[in-house]
Amino acid sequence: MGMKLVAGLLAASLVGACAAGNAAPESASRAPAETYSRNPYPSTYQPYPGVPTLVTNVTIFDGEGGRIDNGSVLFADGEIVELGQNVAAPEGATVIDGAGKWVTPGIIDVHSHLGNYPSPSVEAHSDGNEVTGPVHPDVWAEHGVWPQDPGFSRALANGGVTSLQILPGSADLFGGRSVTLKNVPARTMQGMKFPGAPYGLKMACGENPKRVYGNRNQMPGSRMGNVALNRATWAKAVEYDRRWDKYEEDGGDAPTRDIGMDTLRGVLDGEISVHNHCYRADEMAVVMDMAKEFGYEVSTFHHAVESYKIADILRENGVCSAMWADWWGFKMEAYDGIEENIPLVHNAGACTIVHSDDPNGIQRLNQEAAKALANGRRMGIQISDEVAWTWLSYNPAKAIGVDDRTGSLKPGKMADLVLWNGNPFSVYTRPEKVWIDGALLYDALDPTRRPVTDFELGQPGQGDTK
Template sequence: MLAAAATVLAGCAANSGGANSASANSGQSSREPARPFDRNPFPSTYRAYPGQPTLITNVTIFDGEGGRIDNGAILMRDGKVAEIGPSIAAPEGAVTIDGQGKWVTPGVIDVHSHLGNYPSPGVDAHSDGNEATGPITAEVWAEHSVWPQDPGFSRALANGGVTTLQILPGSANLMGGRAVTLKNVYARTMQGMKFPGAPYGFKMACGENPKRVYGGKGRIPSTRMGNVAVNRATWAKAAEYRRKWDKYERDGGEPPTRDIQLDTLRGVLAGEILVHNHCYRADEMAIVMDMAKEFGYKVTAFHHAVESYKIADLLKANDTCSAVWADWYGFKMESYDAITENLAILENEGACGLIHSDDANGIQRLNQEVAKVLAAARRSGIAITPEQAWRWLAIAPAKALGIDNVTGSLKPGKMADVVLWNGDPFSVYTRPERVWVDGALMYDANNPKLRPVSDFELGQPGEGDVK
């Protein structure tokens, strides 16, 4: 199994934070003792769908890194972006699409989704996102709840141009478990969707949710200071666990007793697993960053983060991203002090900001959420161009997921995750016309055979009747 995974992950393994090390794959290394277990025992079996060389011409291109090409062209070949520029000669045998009046962008990347874990239909039998049985559940992995037949995946692809998404556990717990990054393709198994080489995420939460869930059960934490106390005690245990395993891997001898929960925390402390922290208030985000310094880990991104605008300088100094909504706030006290210019201020101050959904409907219109932020920025006198704003949907979330070296922008050699929009992508009237993942055409609004539905929907009234 691991030998097969090594082939799949070739070219991407360097970005996986060492999860597929030589000793893990071969069981032996001349430089270190054999590991008794693989830190990623459930590797991707993702295989890109076959595509064909495709040239799109006469389009407005947002490259995902802030660049714009008017009346430009893009060539996809062998699953990659082969060439991009004002004019490209069509290779022999390539499909050529005249995109006059249309736009091309990188595929949308959503860093905060629960598709597959809270799938449609939304019934109790499908509620698999929160292991709300203890404040620390670092041992659970979101991927083990992902249902690939969730209709939300195909709707995010067809309606929102979403090509990559991170599936996280819910926010009932201080430490909710591992998150997984998926390519938005059709597969029978979660492993068949798993983004090759992407590092794991780790879901944490601060504030009202954990103190309400567990304080309501008469146990710690019931306060914000309780939240921090439980977190710190857990990180102290993880640091000792890491010390024992590092010593064993360096010196050999009797291996320590394995702890599935602490395995994940050891990965965080080693920098192999990226922290994604549900947090609303500025003061709590600052406390969490202090705690991260105490124990030697890094917060990759705060999610929701409605008060990030208050501490843009601190976030920039800590190289911590903020994944935010445009205007979803006021539904509880910690989400009260929000402004629609939040993301624009982060951009203006040079901090890392991006849009996210946390919602099966919102993921279908993240481009429109960014349009709201642009309107708020203009009203406030903050100058942000549309092509600059597309970074919040592409390269910035790719950075937060640790995959910006292979996707998130239309640069030669990167994955051909591409959307052709039928108009200005920041208009409410615009929809994806075609969506490619790894250069394979996965959705075509003009082709009934490429307007996919999930396996679950096939056979339902009105579905599955495509000739």
């Protein structure tokens, strides 16, 4: 049973967007070496139609640490046009008086499994981990994304989430490629795929791989085994990269294609970013040393409950930390987590991100950031609200590699923004309106602007299906 959209405009636009956006696949005659990190499954994403809109009399967090009181923001043709305190509405623009409300960039979740672990949570829908071996850079998260997951519309309506990175799970040392999506209703994954967003590689260290595979009496069964198998795999990838470089330079017979090694070659050449599940500070340090050994960079450590212990090292290496506000103690490697982790990492000048890793947490990331903000202030770290918003939009956009197009309210960037009905760091505040590429996709005041799924509407014969 497919997704049912209440709004007729959204339904009509959906068909048009998906049909008009179909792109021809890359030529089969393209040399394999030219496709190792490019995308043979192109995005067919087409923005929903929007109208020129001016939101006035609001408090604006621009996503990069700036704040405008009694401000206005104008967007048209899918982009931010202007923001400030004296912005004029062009002829024909929709004008919204937001007195007493806030405008922010849409939230970007750098760590989600929506679509790969969708609701309802049943074994038949569990597609996030290829647990048949610890090294699987060959699998791609996008090939398991179910676009009808009701978690997407809930993240939009309850959490103001406009983009999100879908990652494979953390059972494997090399979990596979990630995909970044725009949070729009679509019939296919390609219809949600963020155009031109770089791929990521999901890796994992610590307890998960050694437990999953050690329990099968196979490697890795220890943290030593984790690193040994990582290093052995990267050594093969370096040799694979060398062979292809030589072929591209000198010609001759092409090396045998390996789609898993293609991904690792993309990492070594800086086209695919590494997102590493890692809890303990000592393991993060080892991973950074390993990255230097083999010539790649780590974009972000995810979960990173001990980042506060090595925040200066993370800053010096330019590595982001994607963290929870207060999850800790649920396993031994999470035991040293502290509620001040996020503000301490921020205070050290390191890249700081609030993430979810959870279909419920993604609906209240603003509240997670608020908890971290309060915990910092309680220990004397004074971080302003507008600066803390960087944890939710600009920094995750930077970690994914889309900060040139979204994550902040700057002229020319995508008009991905949220009108909140109060201070967005209050537990009482909800999104009132959410725009993606300037199209109003959610409006709490208009029932026809609320995309819902079968799970909200009920099974056949249940509920109001008008």
